[in-house]
Amino acid sequence: MDMSAFDVTTWGLPPLWSTILIILDYAIKIVAVGVVPENRRPSSSSAWLLLILFLPIVGIPLFLFLGSPYITGRRSRIQQEANKRLVQGTAGIPDWPEAIDVPRDLGSLVTLSRNLTSLPMVTGTDHGIRHDYEANIRRMAEAVDEAQEYVDVCIYIMTADPTTEVFLSALERASARGVTVRVLFDHIGSRKYAGFRSLKRRLDAAGIQWSLMLPFLPLQGRMRRVDLRNHRKLVVIDGTRAFMGSQNMIDSAYGKASNARSGRRWNDIMVELTGPIVASLEAVFATDWFSETGEDLTIRAYEFGDRMAERESAIGERLVQGRHREKVRKDSEVNAVQVVPSGPGFRTEPSLRLFVSLVYLARKRLRIVSPYFVPDESMLAAIVTAAHRGVGVDLYVSEQADQFMVDHAQSSYYEALLEAGVRIYLYPAPAVLHTKCFTVDGLCSVMGSSNMDMRSFGLNYEVSLLAYGGDITERLHEIMDEYRDISRELTPEEWAQRSWGRRWLDSAMRLTSALQ
16 A cells, blocks of 8 residues: 555644655655565565555565565574584485486486485385375375384374274374374364364374474464465384375365265375385484474484485395496386475475476476476476477376465466467366376486475475486376376367456466465
8 A cells, every 4th residue: 555645634644744654655665675575586576565565554564474485593493403413414425326327417406405405315115106095094004003113294284084094093003002103293284174173182192292383373372474384294114114295194075075075086196115215204204393392303313324224125235335236227116216305494495496407407208297386487487498498398287276376376377388388287177186296208206295386395394205217207107197098188279268357367366376
């Protein structure tokens, strides 16, 4: 709201106050123009400036509370300390396994991610990438039933319902037999679902250690920024087996009878891993646990190398020692893999930098699956440029996203993508394509919790897995083929026929998506 546009004398104020308000109005504008763009993307700066200049009463408080893309204080210090300890613990480990012939271009990106997150590429055995929602939960429950020492769970949305019963029961059995069970779930992400309160009571009754992630409980003196989320999904068992991917611990209709009746269900993937890579995922969990509880699991960063060596499979051990290279090529289960954590605790935006660099690495084919595709300028430029370079780019998205604003913000990018030659496949409504992954030239791939949107790159704590060799990339291609077979392709001609109202909504929601 431009205060100078009003005749303040009509408010019964003397001329002096009128002058003061006009000066204050212009002072706010001058300060905002100099402060808002600092270390911020141009699109984000423009959106914040528009809000502050036109609606200062709303824009200024929001910017002061939510405007920073980074965290400070205790959580920032925890992340920095974790990074230092990981650097110390992995000092003797190469950027990638010595027996793996990583292409030079890809190797530079592995080094990039290690420099940003302190985690090297190691080996990991893939025991299956599953996209059967209920089967994923059953398999995690089976693994929990095999736990002997501890189970660590970090899930964005977690509730007690008939679908998750098998997993919760397994956690209770583990705790009853003396296994240490720790559970983290996001407060704002989980609290709106029906099983939230009963879940907390149930965990307490079972003697399971649990904590909310990023709790917003002002009456208890626990206040966090309400726009931040811990979006990670991972389970670690005894430090030897892990699961990670895109799936939450809730029924596939997300607790709504209307979704179940209409056939609206979420489709996800999870990968099961053993080998040295489990230690990297365990370090991510330990950092989150310390951030929320103050309990130092010691991350055992100083033992990181020893823990990996102790827990390697026979094949993994041969990889690290540099022997039996032919075995590496023939064994389709052994992958070179790197955990890439990201979030507001990192000022270097690890996921965004890696993802953009991988897109520029593409020479033949780029396949992207993202339920929320709202890229920043650098990601959009990379994808459009790849298409203009002759790379075949396929984008798989839901025909109708589960969030109104995201659905329209995402759609605002379709015209530029289609003009560049990107092929857009719409996963049929009412189902929600919630998988997050992409592959580059069939050479390497990324999967995990991170969407290709500005929220995931800046405001969410995420965890991704970069994979090379082995069978992870091949398996992701097979899953994408299944998505393509049931999707329909959006054509430039069809998109050109959309209504003026749809165009306006898309543009308006695109602007709001940049407010970070």
